[in-house]
Amino acid sequence: MKIGIVCYPTFGGSGVVATELGKALAANGHQVHFITYSQPARLDFFSANLFYHEVSISKYPLFDFPPYELALASKLVDVVRFEKLDLLHVHYAIPHASAAYMAKQILQTYGIHIPVVTTLHGTDITLVGKDPSYNPVVTFSINQSDGVTAVSKDLKEDTLKHFDITKDIRVIPNFIDLSRFSLNPRQHFKQAIAPGDERILIHTSNFRRVKRTCDVIRVFQKVKEKIQCKLLMVGDGPDRVNAEQLCRDLDVCNDVRFLGKQEAIEEILSVTDLFLMPSESESFGLAALEAMACGVPVISSNAGGLPELNIDGVTGFLDAVGDIDRMAAHAIEILENNERLATFKAAALTRAKEFDLGLILPVYEHYYQEVIDRI
Numbered sequence: 183m184k185i186g187i188v189c190y191p192t193f194g195g196s197g198v199v200a201t202e203l204g205k206a207l208a209a210n211g212h213q214v215h216f217i218t219y220s221q222p223a224r225l226d227f228f229s230a231n232l233f234y235h236e237v238s239i240s241k242y243p244l245f246d247f248p249p250y251e252l253a254l255a256s257k258l259v260d261v262v263r264f265e266k267l268d269l270l271h272v273h274y275a276i277p278h279a280s281a282a283y284m285a286k287q288i289l290q291t292y293g294i295h296i297p298v299v300t301t302l303h304g305t306d307i308t309l310v311g312k313d314p315s316y317n318p319v320v321t322f323s324i325n326q327s328d329g330v331t332a333v334s335k336d337l338k339e340d341t342l343k344h345f346d347i348t349k350d351i352r353v354i355p356n357f358i359d360l361s362r363f364s365l366n367p368r369q370h371f372k373q374a375i376a377p378g379d380e381r382i383l384i385h386t387s388n389f390r391r392v393k394r395t396c397d398v399i400r401v402f403q404k405v406k407e408k409i410q411c412k413l414l415m416v417g418d419g420p421d422r423v424n425a426e427q428l429c430r431d432l433d434v435c436n437d438v439r440f441l442g443k444q445e446a447i448e449e450i451l452s453v454t455d456l457f458l459m460p461s462e463s464e465s466f467g468l469a470a471l472e473a474m475a476c477g478v479p480v481i482s483s484n485a486g487g488l489p490e491l492n493i494d495g496v497t498g499f500l501d502a503v504g505d506i507d508r509m510a511a512h513a514i515e516i517l518e519n520n521e522r523l524a525t526f527k528a529a530a531l532t533r534a535k536e537f538d539l540g541l542i543l544p545v546y547e548h549y550y551q552e553v554i555d556r557i
């Protein structure tokens with residue numbers, strides 16, 4: 183198949199899923215065309231089957247807000263026509279699904295009928311999409327997609343609850359490339375972070391409010407009262423400054439390292455003992471799956487799709503959003519005993535294998551074929 187993929191080309195979960203999916207499809211013999219405003223962060227190698235088309239947006243003094251959606255729709259028309267694509271797969275509803283709809287209408291005037299699959303990732307529904315200023319467009323463009331997928335059952339239910347959706351939504355969970363994300367410990371790195379062989383806790387995110395990064399610091403402070411440990415904070419975003427200030431207020435700076443954005447996250451995860459994800463809302467929790475694939479158990483909130491990934495009492499624990507005491511108590515329970523920690527680590531890895539890319543890729547391929555056959 184010749185597949186066009188539209189996504190946000192950043193380190194955000196939806197962009198990562200889209201890029202990893204495209205790379206895997208290309209490796210499986212499909213021709214994949216990424217259509218985005220910059221090279222996707224994880225599209226970091228050359229392959230004969232991978233193509234990248236940049237959407238460039240001209241800046242005119244007339245525009246306070248350059249019309250990205252129009253530039254994207256025009257680019258989609260161009261790429262579908264000249265590369266003869268079979269299907270467009272857009273990740274994140276806003277504004278990708280509506281740009282794809284516009285492109286599809288224009289392409290019909292050339293006698294081209296291109297099927298569009300939209301994948302809902304979370305914040306396009308749970309935060310931004312519900313905003314009344316976007317709701318009608320989001321509803322319309324989801325309903326006009328030829329196929330719609332959501333990354334968890336919870337996200338599907340949330341979408342059906344808040345939008346007037348007439349299309350069937352197929353749940354296709356996120357996946358992990360176990361050839362990349364696997365236990366790959368770098369002893370010198372562990373030595374540098376935890377010279378006294380302390381336990382290492384980790385949080386990775388874009389430090390947006392929804393991630394509750396300050397809860398991570400608070401949980402860590404309580405764990406530290408009972409267990410010798412260090413905390414790694416990976417990523418960057420608006421709440422980092424608050425998290426750093428809280429470290430000063432709670433006097434834990436010496437045990438917390440803010441590492442910023444990191445490429446080889448699997449190497450860092452491999453030396454850690456526990457992943458913290460206290461998010462307010464999380465449609466799936468890809469970052470937690472990446473940790474589990476490296477054998478790291480997860481203390482998470484029970485928000486959104488997290489219970490579909492993290493098994494309470496087995497791969498970690500699920501606690502109510504904001505319940506710092508329970509999260510800390512559960513973290514201590516896992517970390518205080520070597521044997522228990524090893525059991526949780528093994529269970530996290532076993533669970534991650536259920537989301538192996540090799541299992542989920544054919545599900546997408548069959549779904550694409552089903553959508554193509556339907557129109």
Ligand code: GMT
Pocket residue numbers: 194195196197199274303304305306308333356388390392463464465466467468469486
């Ligand atoms: O979580 C973020 O801030 C990034 C966001 C995105 O849209 O890129 O992630 C969402 O999509 C990921 C991939 O499907 C999911 O694993 C995340 O759970 C989801 N984030 C939220 O629902 C908050």
